[in-house]
Amino acid sequence: MGTIRFDLRKDMVSKKTLKSPLRIIYQIQGERFTIQTKIKLHELNWDLSTRLPVFVKKKDALKLNPNIDFELTLLDSVQIGNVLQEMNTLTSQIRNIEKRFEYNKQSYSGSDIIKEIKQQNGGKTHKDEAKELLFNFIDQYISDHLALREPGSLNIYKSVKTHLMAFEQHSKIKVKFDQIDYSFFAKFQTFLINHRNLGNSTIAKLLSTLKTLLSYARRNNIKISDSYKDFTIKKETLEVIALEQDEFNALYNLDLSSNKRLDQTKDVFLFACVTGFRYSDVAQLKREHIHNDVITITVKKTKTELSVPLNAVSASILSKYKENRRPLPVVSNQKLNDYVKELCQLAGIDKPQEIVRFRGNVREINLYPKWALISFHNARKTFASLSLEKGMSTEEVMKIGGWEDYKSFKRYVKVTEQRKKLVMVKAWGEVSNLKVV
Incomplete structure (x- = not known):
């Protein structure tokens, strides 16, 4: 049918x-x-x-x-x-x-x-022409999933459509379902590198999304060549930026009593650092979600229920705003990201960070102060990293933070130098005063 x-x-x-x-x-x-x-x-x-x-x-x-x-x-x-x-x-x-x-x-x-x-x-x-079917199919995919996913997560599908249309105009190759095979993927990837000036990580996401669309089309009875499945998408291992304990402490101890805007930013950011909440989680938080020192909410991204126990830091932040209608003074995501950078710069979180990216086979290296790379989502990465460092098991961190499988969880984990020292000492004992020859 x-x-x-x-x-x-x-x-x-x-x-x-x-x-x-x-x-x-x-x-x-x-x-x-x-x-x-x-x-x-x-x-x-x-x-x-x-x-x-x-x-x-x-x-x-x-x-x-x-x-x-x-x-x-x-x-x-x-x-x-x-x-x-x-x-x-x-x-x-x-x-x-x-x-x-x-x-x-x-x-x-x-x-x-x-x-x-x-x-x-x-x-x-x-x-209709098969070409129009493909482009319209992307629009339909987005429309069909509006009620199921966050609108922002569907932007990648709009990007795929934009790049495919640009590829068709440049190459004069008609973009039709029955034309998308292994060879098409190879040509499209080369176009994205040479003519769209995109990095490999962005290209990998676009190509993976195109594969998702093709699988969805197949389930909707559209005939597609199987050869595209043989095309291997190389995904880079991206750096994970998370606060280390001394950086977390620097933020926590920063006196911002004279700057209400940044003081509130600090509270919301640190709250996320010790709960693993995303922006969408803190933005929807209401007082009725908090009962018996446990926060129970339905996560907006995954539509699953999450129960997160309060701790000394999160409880003290909530207590600070107990007279307010909402538990936390959350502003827009964009503003919060901008304020977090400003906050971290003020706290002296400026350790140089080397970011390596590839554009095709060209290696590009850039050096940034750490504060410039931190956004609100790094709070969730910090929660994973520091919780492991403090001795929580992987399973416990995943359960509290709402990660469902290790594959999606491990990209958030930053094994710090301090954690490496702790596990080494725990396994083999502390370093003695004797010289090691």
């Missing part, structure tokens, strides 16, 4: 009614067809994430568009119900045609389905 979805043609909005036509997009065996319906809606009556019509109250509509003529332009609840019924009827119509072919043990194509639909409804259809 093919895939069916409804799409509001906002590019075809009527100047008179301000409504757009609704169409069906039918995809099967790598081909894409559109079927025009007689349904017309204003964009406020269309939920892009669910791809369903929605009723909008007058006061809400006027907030979004003060100039809208509510009675003439938007559908009431009864009309929304009628549209839903009509959409279900059209979907059932397509499924029934497919089932009839299957019951009669007849092979069928998208064209056969569309021919039947045209005969029954007289609707207009057209077959």
Whole structure:
């Protein structure tokens, strides 16, 4: 069976009614067809994430568009119900045609389905080029996952589309599903190095994302060459930047009583350092999440429940803001990242850090003061690193921080020089005053 979805043609909005036509997009065996319906809606009556019509109250509509003529332009609840019924009827119509072919043990194509639909409804259809299918498929993937993932995590898919379109324009090679094979990956990788000036780590992420899209397309009955699977993506081992204990202490002991902005930044950052929370975790934290010295929240990124016990540092920070409505004075992610750099520079966290990156086979080395490389997410890395250094087991750190498998966890772990000394002494004893000859 093919895939069916409804799409509001906002590019075809009527100047008179301000409504757009609704169409069906039918995809099967790598081909894409559109079927025009007689349904017309204003964009406020269309939920892009669910791809369903929605009723909008007058006061809400006027907030979004003060100039809208509510009675003439938007559908009431009864009309929304009628549209839903009509959409279900059209979907059932397509499924029934497919089932009839299957019951009669007849092979069928998208064209056969569309021919039947045209005969029954007289609707207009057209077959899209495979290239358009791929680019539209990326848009559809993003739309399908909006409700399941954080919007920011889907930006990489937009980047893949942008780079593929640039590759097509530069190489004159049509980017179509049936053209993406081992050779395509090799050419695309070379293009990203030579003409998009990207580093190997960024390229690896783009190519991995393209493979994810191809796997998703295959599960949606689109025919794709298997040879792309043989293309090996080389991933660099990136440096993990985390605070060492003396740097954590320098921040903790920094007197910022005269600078409220940085003092609050310090509290939120240190709180994350001792809990392993991401920005999305501290941003959603409410007082009802804290009970019996344990924070219990549903992690926004993974949608899993997490229970994190309070400790001396996190409890004292929460106590400092006990009169506030929210447990922590969290600002926007961008501001917090900027303030954290400023904070760490003020604390003297400036140990030189060598960052090595490859662009193709060219090795590039840059030296930065450590504060310039620290953002809020480094708090989570610090939690993993320092917790291990203080004697917590890998399993305990993973459980508290919400890491589900070691493969995803190990990239956050920075084995510090101090931890190496501790485990060596624990295993073999302390260094004596005797000279080692």
